[in-house]
Structures are given as structure tokens and as C-alpha cells.
Amino acid sequence: MKISLHPLFPGLLLVLLALARPWLDASMALHMVLELPLLAALGALAARAAVAGRRAAIARPYAAVMLLAAVLLISIWMLPLALDLAVVHAWVSVAKALAMLLAGALLWLAWRSAGLMLQAFLMLSWGWMNITAGILYQEAPAQLCSVYLSEQQWTAGAGLIALSGCALTLWLLDAMILPALRDPG
Amino acid sequence: MPRSAAAPPMLARQGRALPTRCAALAQRLRWLWAPSTLALLLVGAALALGAVLTRGFRVVTSDGARRVDLERNPRPLPALELVDSLGRPFQLAPARAADRAADGRAADKAAAFGAGAASGASAAPVATIITLAYTSCTEICRTTASGQAYLQEELRRRGLAGRVRQLTISFDPQRDTPPVLLQYGRRLGADYAGWRMATLARAADLPRLLAAFEVVLLPDGLGGYVHNGAYFLADADGMLLRAYDLNRPDQLLADLLPR
Numbered sequence: 514m515k516i517s518l519h520p521l522f523p524g525l526l527l528v529l530l531a532l533a534r535p536w537l538d539a540s541m542a543l544h545m546v547l548e549l550p551l552l553a554a555l556g557a558l559a560a561r562a563a564v565a566g567r568r569a570a571i572a573r574p575y576a577a578v579m580l581l582a583a584v585l586l587i588s589i590w591m592l593p594l595a596l597d598l599a600v601v602h603a604w605v606s607v608a609k610a611l612a613m614l615l616a617g618a619l620l621w622l623a624w625r626s627a628g629l630m631l632q633a634f635l636m637l638s639w640g641w642m643n644i645t646a647g648i649l650y651q652e653a654p655a656q657l658c659s660v661y662l663s664e665q666q667w668t669a670g671a672g673l674i675a676l677s678g679c680a681l682t683l684w685l686l687d688a689m690i691l692p693a694l695r696d697p698g
Numbered sequence: 699m700p701r702s703a704a705a706p707p708m709l710a711r712q713g714r715a716l717p718t719r720c721a722a723l724a725q726r727l728r729w730l731w732a733p734s735t736l737a738l739l740l741v742g743a744a745l746a747l748g749a750v751l752t753r754g755f756r757v758v759t760s761d762g763a764r765r766v767d768l769e770r771n772p773r774p775l776p777a778l779e780l781v782d783s784l785g786r787p788f789q790l791a792p793a794r795a796a797d798r799a800a801d802g803r804a805a806d807k808a809a810a811f812g813a814g815a816a817s818g819a820s821a822a823p824v825a826t827i828i829t830l831a832y833t834s835c836t837e838i839c840r841t842t843a844s845g846q847a848y849l850q851e852e853l854r855r856r857g858l859a860g861r862v863r864q865l866t867i868s869f870d871p872q873r874d875t876p877p878v879l880l881q882y883g884r885r886l887g888a889d890y891a892g893w894r895m896a897t898l899a900r901a902a903d904l905p906r907l908l909a910a911f912e913v914v915l916l917p918d919g920l921g922g923y924v925h926n927g928a929y930f931l932a933d934a935d936g937m938l939l940r941a942y943d944l945n946r947p948d949q950l951l952a953d954l955l956p957r
Binding site: 574575577578581582585588589592593594595597598601654655656657658659660661662 | 729732733734736737740741744747748751752757758759760761762763837838913914916924925926943944945
């Protein structure tokens with residue numbers, strides 16, 4: 514990609530996201546399917562602005578560890594318990610934002626040098642985790658979050674399934690199907 | 699002259715080959731040390747954080763965490779003044795102790811919970827089932843209310859009615875005045891002798907009430923609240939012993955029955 518961004522651009526977007534927090538946090542689906550991925554995307558954008566072309570040199574020996582760290586940072590916020598804490602306590606909300614920004618940055622830095630095998634492992638395990646969680650949220654008989662009514666769980670679950678479904682499809686197209694079509698030999 | 703030099707060239711080469719090859723392999727894999735140590739540290743840290751958050755990988759919800767926390771560490775009820783549906787003030791915490799004093803019976807700590815319910819020796823109330831609700835709620839509070847009604851019926855049927863009391867505390871003191879609570883109790887078929895409806899005497903105490911029971915209350919923008927709920931069990935000494943999931947009043951009942 515050759516689009517160059519002003520270095521302050523991700524920060525500006527983060528401020529906008531912070532202003533939208535009351536609206537995003539009010540719904541379980543928006544919180545999980547929009548706010549968290551947007552934070553990760555901003556982290557990736559910030560990392561891109563910060564390291565410019567030196568990505569490969571930074572990541573090479575640590576790609577797997579960086580992806581592992583990103584997955585762990587993302588997984589915390591799959592716990593209904595953690596979502597509650599993030600809505601109720603401001604400092605947990607800040608920790609959540611930092612964790613997701615860091616996860617996004619790590620993903621962006623490590624992605625290319627990780628290679629197709631690691632990418633596939635990450636995409637499939639993350640997608641599988643999201644779809645399983647989405648199904649569990651939809652089927653849960655009780656209220657999972659103190660801050661969200663149980664009616665919201667169905668939408669949040671559906672959102673998680675849709676999000677990971679789209680991400681998996683796009684990744685499959687980009688990494689597997691299109692290259693195969695382009696280069697049939 | 700060293701002996702190795704005298705050895706046949708074949709043997710000498712083999713003798714050196716293994717360590718050399720190992721060294722070469724180690725050299726080639728040396729870059730792995732730092733990343734794999736870091737990975738192990740990360741996984742360790744994640745497991746530690748996960749264990750704390752999920753109370754040893756037992757729960758994933760805040761309500762579950764509260765249940766486990768109370769099981770491990772029962773805590774005293776807060777000293778709060780409540781007012782019941784007849785407009786009479788009473789204390790949340792020392793209510794049990796006061797009841798006992800009125801009954802003229804000596805405090806028997808062993809009879810506080812379970813054992814007391816089982817012994818049948820003392821007719822004094824030994825436990826209180828507490829729920830938090832607000833009367834205009836159309837969601838969770840209906841579940842808690844029907845759970846309390848179910849418990850009232852079961853306690854009566856099993857002869858525990860005199861020894862286990864029920865208390866519904868409204869966290870909406872502005873709207874849930876004593877007359878409103880009285881209406882609410884009638885609608886639920888609450889028998890006042892065993893099941894009291896109450897609210898805070900002072901609205902300013904609300905944060906303390908919510909903190910004590912770990913109830914999160916968020917305005918839903920439609921005049922109601924988004925909140926969580928549970929059945930709480932307190933003993934005669936005013937200790938909060940247990941919390942039970944909203945869909946499991948049967949577990950609470952099982953804990954009250956003689957073992």
C-alpha cells in the first residue's frame with residue numbers, strides 16, 4: 514500500500530473512538546464486534562505509521578511470539594467477566610484499549626513475516642474461537658454480562674459469527690484462492 | 699603426540715562428528731531461545747491472569763465470580779437502614795441478631811446455617827434469602843420474583859417457613875415507596891410474615907447497597923435499568939454466605955434442606 518498517512522491520524526481516530534465509547538459500550542454487539550476490532554485496526558495503523566518500511570526487519574525472529582501475544586491480548590475480552598469490568602471501571606477500559614491497540618500493532622508488524630502456515634493457524638484458531646463463542650452467546654440460558662441484558666447476547670453472538678466469517682472469507686480469498694487463480698501453474 | 703592423532707582417520711572423523719553436528723544444530727537454533735522463552739513467559743502470564751479472572755478457570759461471568767468469591771469468603775451484610783412495605787424502618791445487618799434477642803434464645807453460632815436448618819431444635823430464623831429488584835422491572839426482577847415465590851411455596855411445604863425468611867430489597871427507593879412495595883408484594887402473593895418487601899430508608903445509601911451485593915445498575919434510557927441479579931443467602935449473624943444464579947433457586951433450596 515502506498516497511501517501515506519499523517520502520523521497523527523491514528524491518534525485522531527482514537528480520540529473519536531473514545532468519544533463514541535458511551536454509545537459503543539452500551540451494546541454488547543457494538544462493544545465486541547465494532548469497538549474491539551476498531552481499536553485493533555487503529556493499533557495496526559499506528560504501527561504502520563511508526564515503523565514505515567522497516568516492518569520485516571523488526572519482526573522476523575519474533576513473528577510467532579508476536580502473534581501469540583496478540584491472540585492472548587484479544588482473547589481476554591472474549592470473557593463476559595472482562596467486558597463487565599471494562600464497562601464498569603474506567604481503568605479496565607483503558608487497559609482494554611491499550612491491549613487491543615497493542616494486539617493490532619503486533620498483528621500488523623508480524624503478519625507478513627509470519628508466513629502462510631502461521632497466518633493460517635492464527636486465522637483458523639481465532640475464527641473458530643469467535644464462532645464457538647458466538648454460538649455459546651446465542652445459546653446461553655442465563656445473562657452472561659452484568660451490564661448487558663440477555664437479549665443482547667443473541668445479537669452479539671451473531672455479530673461475532675458474522676465478523677469472523679467475513680474475516681475468514683477475505684483472508685481465504687487473499688491468501689489462498691486469488692493467488693491460486695492468478696497462478697494456476 | 700596425542701592419541702587421537704594416532705587413531706585411524708575414519709574413527710577420528712566419527713568421534714568429532716557428533717558434537718560438531720550438535721554444535722552446528724545448536725548454533726542454527728540459537729535464535730529460538732529468546733522467542734521461545736518469551737512465548738513461555740507470555741503463556742504463563744496469560745494463564746495467571748486467566749486464573750485470577752475466572753477464579754481458577756471455574757467461571758466466565760461476573761455473577762459466577764461473585765458466587766465463588768462468597769463461597770470462599772462470606773462477608774458481613776452492610777449496616778443499612780431499610781424501610782418495609784408497611785413503612786417500618788429496620789436494619790439490614792443486625793436484623794437477625796435482633797430477632798433472636800426478641801425470641802429470648804441464646805445465640806447459637808453452630809445453628810447458623812445448614813446444621814441449624816437441619817436440627818429443628820431451634821425455631822428461630824436461621825437464614826434470610828435476599829433478592830434485589832425494582833417493582834417496575836419487566837426483565838430480571840420477574841425471574842427473581844417468581845423464584846422467591848417458588849421458594850416461599852417450597853419453604854412452606856417443607857416446614858422451613860418459620861426458619862428461613864425472605865427479603866426483597868428495591869434499589870429504586872424513589873419510585874418504590876412503601877405503598878408501591880405493598881402492592882408489589884400482594885401481586886406476588888408474598889406472605890408478609892416470611893417475605894418482606896423493603897427499600898432503602900435513605901436513597902443516598904444506594905451505592906453501598908449495590909457494592910455490597912455486587913449489583914451493577916445502569917439506566918437503560920427508557921426509565922428502567924439494566925442490571926444483574928441473584929439469590930443471596932445470609933445467616934442469622936448477618937453474614938452473606940452464598941449467591942445463587944437466577945435460574946437456580948433450587949440449589950439454594952437444596953442447601954437449606956437437612957443433609
